[in-house]
Amino acid sequence: MSVLVVRGLSKSFGGVRAVDDVSFAVAPGEMLALIGPNGAGKSTCFNMVGGQLPPDAGSVLLDGGPITGLGPRAIALRGVGRTFQITATFGSMTVRENVQMAILSHRGQVWQFWRPVAGRFATEADALLDQVGLLAQADRATGVLAYGDLKRLELAIALGNAPRLLLMDEPTAGMAPAERVGLMHLTRRLATGRGIAVLFTEHDMDVVFDVSDRILVLNRGALIAEGDGPAIRANPAVREIYLGTGATSGGH
Known part of the structure; x- marks a missing residue:
């Protein structure tokens, strides 16, 4: 059974058809790349799947259940993780605390964010940091990390949500070529091992052809x-x- 099924997804802006009757599916452990030239509709399609935009028509199913039109928070709680072109981390917190916050959110303990998180899910956070190669930096302030390390931390944060589906929007943007390949191979290993379906957009065609199982x-x-x-x-x-x-x- 596919983790994600998209059927007939469409969206228009001011009479311009940005996404026109797009359908696809992503299986557990599969890396599916969504590519196209500027204006092709990639971002619009991606944001409809992630809940940032409501579709005009079509449906989005996660593990067989409808998530069409739900907001990003509701979709995340159903098992969808996401990374962004620009990293979204708490620079004043430690590397470990950033991952702990993600786990707290997943466990429905958002109301406790104001409390110190030092002892909460530290073991689980360290396990994720170990998997992305950042355990040695767990106690460092996030604001001093190198950019490539921030991208790996963002991956650990996304995994803190225990996702069935991982959405990655231009995950290697701003990274050096060698770092790009390393990040996406790491993502592939983790996705395969955990059975996570991955849908990603990417401009670097070397990365796309190197790590994707299928390409749209x-x-x-x-x-x-x-x-x-x-x-x-x-x-x-x-x-x-x-x-x-x-x-x-003609698209967005």
């Missing part, structure tokens, strides 16, 4: 190609978009 290609809001890396590389429509003169405007 959007253009002008429509899904024009789907397949593994070799199939997408050989697809004439995809080659025209990225290498030819096809117009790409």
Whole structure:
């Protein structure tokens, strides 16, 4: 059974069809990349799945249950984690405390955020930090971390929600090339081991073809190609978009 099923998702802005009848599914442990040129509709599609935007039509199912139109908080509580282009961490807290906060939120203990978190779920937080290679920095202030380490911390925070689905919006943005590959291989290992479905957008095509199991290609809001890396590389429509003169405007 697929973790995520998207059926007929559509969204318009001012008469412009940003996403046009898009359908796909993501299986447990699968890395699915959503790519396309600027304006293809990637962000709009991604944000409808994550709850930032309501769709005009279509449905989104998580483990067979509808999450269409729910807000980000409600979707997160149903088992969806998310990372963003710009890291979202508490710079004044330690690395460990950031992960503890995520676990507290997942356990429904948001009301206790004002209390010191030092002893709460520290073991669970350290286990996650160990998995992303940050345990040695657990007691450091988050604000002094290198950018690549912040990206790995954000991954640990997303995993603190014990997600069934992980949404990653341009996860390697701003990272050095070697760090990009390392972060996404780490994500792949953790997703495979935990059976987490991963849907990600990414501009670095080397990363996309290196780590994805399948690739979806959007253009002008429509899904024009789907397949593994070799199939997408050989697809004439995809080659025209990225290498030819096809117009790409019309989405968000």
